[in-house]
Every structure is written in C-alpha cells, then in structure tokens.
Amino acid sequence: MTAQLIDGNALSKKLRGEVAARAAALTAQGLKPGLAVVLVGDNPASQVYVRNKVKACEEAGLHSVLEKYDASLTEAALLARVDALNQDPTIHGILVQLPLPAHIDAHKVIEAIAPEKDVDGFHVASAGALMVGQEGFKPCTPYGCMKMLEYIGYETRGKHAVVIGRSNIVGKPMAMLLLQANATVTVCHSATPDLAHFTRQADIVVAAVGKRNVLTADMVKPGAVVLDVGMNRTDDGKLCGDVDFAGVSQVAGWITPVPGGVGPMTITMLLVNTIESAERAAQSVDR
C-alpha cells in the first residue's frame, strides 16, 4: 500500500470533541441543543444509522429524540409530525432518515422541514443557498468529504476533481462544494461513456455510486486523493465501498477506508450542523 489512509474515526473524534465543547457552552447558557431523528419502516441499515446518530448526540451532550414509525405510516401523518417538530423550541435540527417507504414522497417531506432546522441540508432552500454560495446547511456526507480534504491539508484550488454519482444528497452538493473550493469539477454518472477516461485525469476522485469496484487501480492517477462514499456488502457480507480498496491504495496518494472513512464523518457533520443551528437559535433569542 502506498496511499495514506484518511481516518474518518480519528477526525470525527476531534470534531465531535469541538461540538461537545460548544454544546456545553450553550447548555450553560440554558439552551440544550436538540436533534429529532425520524425513522419510518424497518430498513436494517437505516436502523443502524439512526442508532449511531442518537448515540453520537448523547456522547457530545446534545439532546436527541428518536421517533420510529411502522412502514404503514401515512404521508399525511409524517407531515404532521414534521410540522410539530418545526414548532418545538427544544428541537434545533430535524432529519428524516432516507430512504422512505415508496408510498411516501420524500421530496414533499423534506420540503416540510423548516429550512432553519434542516440539518441534513436536503431542503431546496439549503440546496439553493449552496448553489449561490449563501449561508445554509451543507449536506453532511459531502461536507464531511470537504473536512477530510482540509484535515490532510490538501489544496483544492486549481485541482481537477471527478465526482462519480449525481444524487441530490451526495454527488450534486459534492460538486458544488468542490467548485466553491476552486477545483475544476467533472461529474460522471451512469450514462458517462468511458468513466476511466475522466478518472485518470483526476487529482481528486469522489466515488458515490453505491456499487462495488466502480473505481479500480487502472482508473486512478498516481498520487490522487480517493474519497469513497459507497456503502455496499461483499458476497460474504462484509461492508465495502465503491472503490477496489486493495488495488487503488497501491496507486493513490490518499484514500478513505470503508468502514471508518466517510461514514462516521456523515454523522459528525450532522452534529456540527445541529450545534450551528442551536447557536443561531441562541443568537436570535439574545437579539
């Protein structure tokens, strides 16, 4: 292995420590930061993620509420719950875990979250703010990727970044954040012919497809930074990303592992967004 590992657990520990200090300061002023996590259905991976989110809140001194609903919950009932959480002054961040059951329109639910509590950064107001460079919550996974680049002291200005994947929650916001950081950005997706043609030119590759071995060693420029957002299972049930880790780590300069890379950073940036939201609420009370 020639690549250096970007350790998402180590960076998370540092950043969560900073969140804990900010939470303690707010709590001392009489404002306990609060996050509401809403889960509908029994997707096993989502159950793990929401449990980890609640645990991370507890460890950082944030108040959290986990609302779990059966998959038969109606869209109207979910919208009513979101509305109640919007009105709740003890809650500064609201997230609805995705994916939602097929009978619920996820866009409609996300748009129902008050933008000032949209700590997932999925609301169109947050997406629009990111697009035009205004203040708003950044989606946690791409935000975590940017923090990882900062952590290794990587200068993105003038670099060529290739993002593989165009989802609303990772690919598109990732491209926007890299663009804001002065990288030249190419977005590749399922209809891109000859993906390797693009990735071989990249100084930074972000793989966010949800498919194993999308990026192999022959597709990577020596020394490139490779950020693996994928969360897949091998045939024998082991967690793995989108990148052929064993092969690519022989060529890349830096690489994130799965597990222990971007995943924990997603939860860390959720805490960062929640504390930010609570601090904004405290400031508006002070005014």
Ligand SMILES: Nc1nc2c(c(=O)[nH]1)N[C@@H](CN(C=O)c1ccc(C(=O)N[C@@H](CCC(=O)O)C(=O)O)cc1)CN2
């Ligand atoms: N409302 C949201 N839904 C979803 C989001 C999101 O940001 N908001 N992102 C993903 C899932 N996700 C967060 O919810 C998430 C995925 C993975 C991890 C993580 O820590 N992974 C660990 C491994 C965990 C395991 O053992 O399975 C790792 O990579 O080390 C955290 C959060 C989709 N939905």
